[in-house]
Amino acid sequence: MLTFIGLGLYDERSVTVEGQEALRDADRAFAEFYTSRLVGSSVEELVAYHDIAIEVRDRAGVEQDPEPVLDAAEEADVAFLTAGDTMISTTHVDLRLRAHERGIETRVIHGVSAQSAASGLTGLQNYRFGKATTLPFPGAHGGDDVPASVVETIEVNRERNLHTLVYLDIKVDDPTADAAGLAEGEEYMTGDYAAELLARGWADELAVVVARAGSPDPLVVADRLSELATQDFGGPLQLLVVPAEPHHLEADALEALGGAPPELLGRE
Amino acid sequence: MLTFIGLGLYDERSVTVEGQEALRDADRAFAEFYTSRLVGSSVEELVAYHDIAIEVRDRAGVEQDPEPVLDAAEEADVAFLTAGDTMISTTHVDLRLRAHERGIETRVIHGVSAQSAASGLTGLQNYRFGKATTLPFPGAHGGDDVPASVVETIEVNRERNLHTLVYLDIKVDDPTADAAGLAEGEEYMTGDYAAELLARGWADELAVVVARAGSPDPLVVADRLSELATQDFGGPLQLLVVPAEPHHLEADALEALGGAPPELLGRE
Numbered sequence: 001m002l003t004f005i006g007l008g009l010y011d012e013r014s015v016t017v018e019g020q021e022a023l024r025d026a027d028r029a030f031a032e033f034y035t036s037r038l039v040g041s042s043v044e045e046l047v048a049y050h051d052i053a054i055e056v057r058d059r060a061g062v063e064q065d066p067e068p069v070l071d072a073a074e075e076a077d078v079a080f081l082t083a084g085d086t087m088i089s090t091t092h093v094d095l096r097l098r099a100h101e102r103g104i105e106t107r108v109i110h111g112v113s114a115q116s117a118a119s120g121l122t123g124l125q126n127y128r129f130g131k132a133t134t135l136p137f138p139g140a141h142g143g144d145d146v147p148a149s150v151v152e153t154i155e156v157n158r159e160r161n162l163h164t165l166v167y168l169d170i171k172v173d174d175p176t177a178d179a180a181g182l183a184e185g186e187e188y189m190t191g192d193y194a195a196e197l198l199a200r201g202w203a204d205e206l207a208v209v210v211a212r213a214g215s216p217d218p219l220v221v222a223d224r225l226s227e228l229a230t231q232d233f234g235g236p237l238q239l240l241v242v243p244a245e246p247h248h249l250e251a252d253a254l255e256a257l258g259g260a261p262p263e264l265l266g267r268e
Numbered sequence: 269m270l271t272f273i274g275l276g277l278y279d280e281r282s283v284t285v286e287g288q289e290a291l292r293d294a295d296r297a298f299a300e301f302y303t304s305r306l307v308g309s310s311v312e313e314l315v316a317y318h319d320i321a322i323e324v325r326d327r328a329g330v331e332q333d334p335e336p337v338l339d340a341a342e343e344a345d346v347a348f349l350t351a352g353d354t355m356i357s358t359t360h361v362d363l364r365l366r367a368h369e370r371g372i373e374t375r376v377i378h379g380v381s382a383q384s385a386a387s388g389l390t391g392l393q394n395y396r397f398g399k400a401t402t403l404p405f406p407g408a409h410g411g412d413d414v415p416a417s418v419v420e421t422i423e424v425n426r427e428r429n430l431h432t433l434v435y436l437d438i439k440v441d442d443p444t445a446d447a448a449g450l451a452e453g454e455e456y457m458t459g460d461y462a463a464e465l466l467a468r469g470w471a472d473e474l475a476v477v478v479a480r481a482g483s484p485d486p487l488v489v490a491d492r493l494s495e496l497a498t499q500d501f502g503g504p505l506q507l508l509v510v511p512a513e514p515h516h517l518e519a520d521a522l523e524a525l526g527g528a529p530p531e532l533l534g535r536e
Contacts, residue, residue, distance in 0.1 A: 006388075008284055009378070016380065017281040017288055085380075087388035090517050096391070097517075100524050108388050110277070110380040110482060112284065112353075115394070120274075120355035120376050123364070126383070130399050131430055156428065162399055214378060249358050249365075256368050 002073035002099045006086040006111020009214025009237075011040030012049040019109040023050045027076035030069050034059045035091070036083035036170060039188075039236050040215055046081075054081065066095050073104045085113040117213035118165050118241055121220050123253020124208075128244060130162030135194050135240070136169045146197050154198075154242050166240040168194050188236035191221075195228035195240065206264040208241040208254065209233050222258030270341035270367045274354040274379020277482025277505075279308030280317040287377040291318045295344035298337050302327045303359070304351035304438065307456075307504050308483055314349075322349065334363050341372045353381040385481035386433050386509055389488050391521020392476075396512060398430030403462050403508070404437045414465050422466075422510050434508040436462050456504035459489075463496035463508065474532040476509040476522065477501050490526030 003022050008014025015023070023029060029052050031043070038046070047054050057069070072078045086092055086108060099106050119126040133153040138144045150166070157164045168189035191209030198207065203226040211219040211233040219233055228240075246254060246265060254260040255267075262268050271290050276282025283291070291297060297320050299311070306314070315322050325337070340346045354360055354376060367374050387394040401421040406412045418434070425432045436457035459477030466475065471494040479487040479501040487501055496508075514522060514533060522528040523535075530536050 004388075006380075006384075013285040013289065016276055016284050020285055021281065085384045085388060085394075087391070088394055090393065093391045093393075093517055093521055097520055097524055108486075110384045110388050112274075112378045112380055113384045113394070115383060116274075116353045116378045116381045120272075120353060120378050123355070123361045125358065125361075126353075126356055126381070127400050127402070131397070131428070132395050134395070160399070160424065218376075249361055252365055253361055256365055 001077045001105045001107065002069070002096070003077070003079050003107045003109060004086040004092060004096065005079050005081050005109045007038055007081055007083050008111045009084055009114065009117060010212070011038055011215070012046050014038065014040075014112065014214055016109065016111070019111065020050065022107075022109055023052060023079050023081070025077065026052060026079035028072050029054045029079040029081060030072075031056050031081035032058070032062050032091070033083060035089045037237075038083045039212075062095065063091055066098055069095065070099055070102060070104065073099055074102065082111075085111040088113070112214060114167065114213060114237075114239055115165060117218075118210055118239060121210050121213055121218055121257075122208050122222075122241060123257055124163050124241060124243055124250050125247070128163050129165055130157035130160060132165040132167060134167040134169065135189065135197065137171060137189060138197070146201065151201065158242070158244060161244040163244050164242045166194065166242060168237075168239055188238070190236070191233045191238040191240050192229055192231050194238075195225045198240070198242070199225035199229050206243060206260065208243060208258055209238060210241065211235070211238045213237070213239070220258040222254040222260035224261075224264060269345045269373045269375065270337070270364070271345070271347050271375045271377060272354040272360060272364065273347050273349050273377045275306055275349055275351050276379045277352055277382065277385055278480070279306055279483070280314050282306065282308075282380065282482055284377065284379070287379065288318065290375075290377055291320060291347050291349070293345065294320060294347035296340050297322045297347040297349060298340075299324050299349035300326070300330050300359070301351060303357045304505075306351045307480075330359055330363065334366060337363065338367055338370060338372065341367055342370065350379075353379040356381070380482060382435065382481060382505075382507055383433060385486075386478055386507060389478055389481055389486055389525075390476050390490075390509060391525055392431050392509060392511055392518050393515070396431050397433055398425035398428060400433040400435060402435040402437065403457065403465065405439060405457060406465070414469065419469065426510070426512060429512040431512050432510040434462065434510060436505075436507055456506070458504070459501045459506040459508050460497055460499050462506075463493045466508070466510070467493035467497050474511060474522075474528065476511060476526055477506060478509065479503070479506045481505070481507070488526040490522040490528035492529075492532060
């Protein structure tokens with residue numbers, strides 16, 4: 001049996017009760033933290049809290065060598081852990097299908113996603129979000145600018161009057177991080193860094209930075225991109241939302257919860 | 269202090285550990301179950317499991333008379349519970365802003381959303397979902413057909429090669445349920461019912477029904493809409509996804525996990 005468990009957004013208590021119980025009942029637990037991380041917990045803290053040894057596998061250990069996980073799942077109850085929701089990475093789906101092919105029963109225990117948090121914390125309605133996109137570090141995609149695909153996603157969503165959730169690049173355990181010239185501690189793109197990149201095309205447009213979603217001290221700041229580019233939102237993880245024309249209640253929320261200047265909400 | 273807690277998708281163990289702890293620490297707990305329900309738990313089971321009295325408020329009791337909740341939150345630690353994620357309904361955002369205005373500290377503890385589950389269970393990649401939509405019961409929106417807005421959302425997403433998550437109507441505690449002629453037990457739209465409505469325009473198109481996401485026995489069935497319309501997917505909650513052209517791994521998942529006929533995946 002192979003149970004995929006999304007650990008949620010922040011620390012060892014971000015998992016669901018069902019996920020916690022499944023993890024405690026598991027015979028063995030594997031994890032990958034290269035697609036995302038729990039910034040509020042170390043692996044040691046996870047191990048202590050859930051009282052189970054956790055074998056962390058790197059990208060190569062999951063993508064090129066999934067057999068040890070599958071072999072274990074053939075004989076015992078195995079949990080496969082990821083930060084945030086599970087099945088976000090194609091790797092997880094691939095692993096599940098391989099298990100399925102081998103006749104290993106699988107189960108998915110969902111975790112809270114950044115998408116839920118982006119909507120829940122900003123007050124922007126979830127049904128008004130269009131396709132999401134990811135902003136990569138310059139250099140990581142062979143150019144110094146915002147990739148055309150990111151610009152296009154934001155623009156097409158705006159034409160349809162939809163919000164865009166912009167995930168910010170994470171360069172943990174990624175061989176291209178060196179190529180992008182990232183120093184230690186710069187593996188997580190920050191909201192101000194992202195705003196600076198996007199401000200090149202949309203300096204005066206309203207955007208919202210959400211920092212540390214799912215933690216006890218999340219931060220929501222709504223302002224024009226050129227202003228967001230000058231601020232410091234603290235530690236990771238951070239993400240950015242480019243809102244469509246906000247509805248009345250959404251505008252209220254951006255002003256009350258994110259400090260959006262009224263003139264950016266068409267209120268002056 | 270007013271803490272909004274999303275209870276997650278299915279039963280009393282679908283909440284996060286953080287949410288469970290916040291609920292246990294609360295002095296009072298209110299809940300609304302008219303926007304969604306935990307079909308795996310009764311209120312009595314929630315009360316017993318979390319060891320706290322839960323005051324369930326109906327639509328009028330939240331939307332027109334929020335003062336008792338706010339008054340309580342001014343003096344004590346109050347939890348406000350919803351099924352699924354919190355802040356999905358504008359009512360929750362409105363309540364949060366009213367608390368904010370009165371100087372009451374608020375906190376949001378996210379729950380797993382149907383969106384996460386739809387993506388996680390089907391193998392369809394979350395970044396390929398466009399805007400979501402809700403299919404109402406005929407009669408509930410003044411017509412017998414699929415509303416133009418639903419058709420348009422699906423069509424525009426398809427043009428952009430994006431999946432569409434179709435939430436299915438829930439008529440719990442809704443005065444229009446009688447008007448729609450719904451009998452007891454028919455308050456939750458089923459996947460076959462939805463497929464029948466959508467098959468009028470797209471009989472041969474591939475769709476995916478997801479039943480009981482977040483439960484121990486979720487069901488995923490991928491087939492043409494006219495076929496899905498003839499099937500029985502069991503109990504609630506159910507939802508439907510109209511996929512875009514699936515990528516290779518997505519097609520593998522729909523075939524292996526949802527039994528999609530290969531010819532609908534362009535494989536024959």
